[in-house]
Amino acid sequence: AVDLEVQALSFSVHHGVDFDEHQLEQAALKQIRLDINDDPRLNKMLLAPMQGWMHCFQHFAEDEIIQTQVYQQVLEPLNLRFCSAIQILYDHKVCIMLSFLTSTERGVLSCSELQPIYELLPILKQKIQQYRHHFEYSTMTLLGSQLIQKMNQPIAIINLNGDILELNTEAKQLLENSKLIQIKQRRFVFNDSSQQQFELNLIELERQHKRHHDLSYAERSKIMMVDDHLFLTLDLLSPEKTHKIFGLRPVLLATFSGLKHKPKYQREICTQLFMFTPVEHKICEQLLEGKTTKEIALSHDIQADTVKKHLQAIFKKTKTHRQSELIQLLMQFL
Structure with missing residues (x-):
């Protein structure tokens, strides 16, 4: 599913073959962090409402697929090549789709193989419409979104692939005056070493969340130094419903500390x-x-x-x- 207004991607993976769980987890982490424009098949599905199935082998040359990052980093390591996808819901706000991926050896799915799914679409559409709010981005539903606006410390709410969902006034002022941190394409950009540490922290927090639902405070928090005067703390906000409702992922509270002077030990x-x-x-x-x-x-x-x-x-x-x-x-x- 993609929220078309903010280009927010969410997805769930179900498989009928014996995948290595660790490999599947790594693929999902890579998928969620790739540029949404990288995959031409996804882009086609997002352009406008479509009737029937979109089979990648009918719409795209092989080179168009295999040169993409999503194929090289996500699909090829899992031995997946062909895609058949259909829109379940498409309107001004959201596009929700169902796709089937198969290996080169398995080959493309035929129309007769997909017919049972096609017959289920009316029921699927009804259910998806009922629960569509789980696929829509809204700051009003984010844990702590209203609270951070009342706080004097620079705070942002970000998701686990680093997209900035909300900034309070103090954080906006910090970023306007800072040479250490920039925002590009709705993401924080640091120097090389800090950027690498930031991305590793995101991956580790998501891994912890997926493996263990009952995390201690230390396991839900990461702290990094941007420079001698600036710390960034990432706290995982994981409400209970994120484990029970499809489409929802936890978010992070990003808090900046020690801005005006070197931290003085008390x-x-x-x-x-x-x-x-x-x-x-x-x-x-x-x-x-x-x-x-x-x-x-x-x-x-x-x-x-x-x-x-x-x-x-x-x-x-x-x-x-x-x-x-x-x-x-x-x-x-x-």
């Missing part, structure tokens, strides 16, 4: 709450500065393993389990 607060030793205080301060375990060890002229032992003591006192979770906690006191 030693007194941490002393009162956690009773850190002087060395533990210094390690926490350096973590907030973005230093690695190795860099911290060099600054103290100690072994990296010693720093890790201190970190284990800090984790125990703060009831955290990893550095990203600890930094997230410390940033709450900035």
Whole structure:
């Protein structure tokens, strides 16, 4: 399904052959992140209402298909080549379609093979019309969309393929004045290293969501440094209905921190709450500065393993389990 107003894609995969689940998961993650204009078959289905089936072998030359990213990255690794698709619903707002993919060995589906599906279309159309709101993008249905507009901290709501769904006023002001972050085609654009980390975080959060529905806070959150003065925290917002209703995916709360000055470690607060030793205080301060375990060890002229032992003591006192979770906690006191 594609929301035609905002070009938002959603899909579900069902298979009748023995696919490797990990391979299928990787294919789905790649599919959702590809440019929607990459696939000529999808573009044809989105142009206008169509009657009957669209068979790719009838409408496109083989070169038009095999040179696309969706074929090379998604379909070919799964040994899928041919597509037969039909529109279930098409209007000014949304296009919802059903497609069948087959391998080269299996060959194209014949009209007689597709006839039973065609006979079911009236029932399918009725059900899809009833639940069409699950395929339509609306900021009013997003968890926290109204709340972020009331907050003074720069916050965005994005989906798991990085599309920006909503920005509050503070975030818009940040992006207007920032040389570190730009928006292109409704997505954040960072420098190369930050961009790679950002995309890896998105993939990891979606993988966690698909595998485990009951995630701890640490598993639902990723934190990254854009530079010495700017942190970005990604929190997975996963309402219960995302697991029960087809077409819905969770969204992320993207929160920017430490914008106006270098984050200042709150030693007194941490002393009162956690009773850190002087060395533990210094390690926490350096973590907030973005230093690695190795860099911290060099600054103290100690072994990296010693720093890790201190970190284990800090984790125990703060009831955290990893550095990203600890930094997230410390940033709450900035």
